[in-house]
Amino acid sequence: MINRDKAEKVIKAFAQEKLTLGSVESLTGGLFASTLCSIPGASQVFRGGLVTYAADLKTKLDDVPERIIREYGVVSKEVADSMAINGRKTLNTDVCVSFTGNAGPTKEEGFAPVGRVNMCIATKYGIIEMQQDFDLSRNEMREACVDMMIDRLIAIFED
Numbered sequence: 001m002i003n004r005d006k007a008e009k010v011i012k013a014f015a016q017e018k019l020t021l022g023s024v025e026s027l028t029g030g031l032f033a034s035t036l037c038s039i040p041g042a043s044q045v046f047r048g049g050l051v052t053y054a055a056d057l058k059t060k061l062d063d064v065p066e067r068i069i070r071e072y073g074v075v076s077k078e079v080a081d082s083m084a085i086n087g088r089k090t091l092n093t094d095v096c097v098s099f100t101g102n103a104g105p106t107k108e109e110g111f112a113p114v115g116r117v118n119m120c121i122a123t124k125y126g127i128i129e130m131q132q133d134f135d136l137s138r139n140e141m142r143e144a145c146v147d148m149m150i151d152r153l154i155a156i157f158e159d
Contacts, residue, residue, distance in 0.1 A: 002143050006150045007035050013157040014045040014095075022091030023049035024062050024083040027075070027101035027117060032146045047093050052083070062086045073111030075100045077118045077129050084122035096122045097153070099145050103138040117145055121152065128152065 014021055023032045033049035036042050050061050055074045058064040064082040072078040083098035101117030115135055121128040130152065134141045 002031075002035050002146050003150070004035075004038070006147075006154060008039050010150055010153045011036065011039045011042050011045050013154065015041060017157070019045070019094040020047050020092075021045050022047050022087055022093035022096045024087035024091075024096060024098045025049060025051050026053055026058070026083070026099060027103055028099040028142045028145050029053060031142050032097065032099065032149060035146055035150075047091050050087060050090070058083060062090060075102045075112040075116060075118060077120070077131060080118035080120040081122075081127055081129065084120035084127060088122045094123065095153075097149055098122075099149070101141070101145065103141050115141070117141070119145060119149055121149075121156075128156075 025032055030049060030051045036046045052058040052062055055069055058069065059066050062083055063086040064079055068078050068082055080098045080100050083100065084096045087098060088096035098120045102112045102114050104114035107113050115133050117132045117134060119130040130148065132148065134144060136144060
């Protein structure tokens, strides 16, 4: 279950620093955006998000090059990086996060095993990549990804 108190901490930290946040989500299907938007004051910080569940929408809505998808696979770190970097531009935010992964039940042909997740945080200073392999149900995996991202965003402000 997603920790609402931690999500509130993210909103407060971004508001205090006067930073904006956006998301580009595939695997999580908008769960990150929904979690943040459930917190009062989120509108000061969270500008919006894209849910690009289908590979072609990653290209059409978020400018992920088709070549990267073909070469590395739709749930690769390269795709996660491109989603966050381009999402930051598209959504006009200081920070953009991305989530892509394989929740199963089948392995992505030639690429990511079931349970593989790649996430990225893009800022004007660069990117932070995260990769995790889960052995969880689909929804447990989605929630775990959102929790991991929230924890990483909090850690950035604590560093």
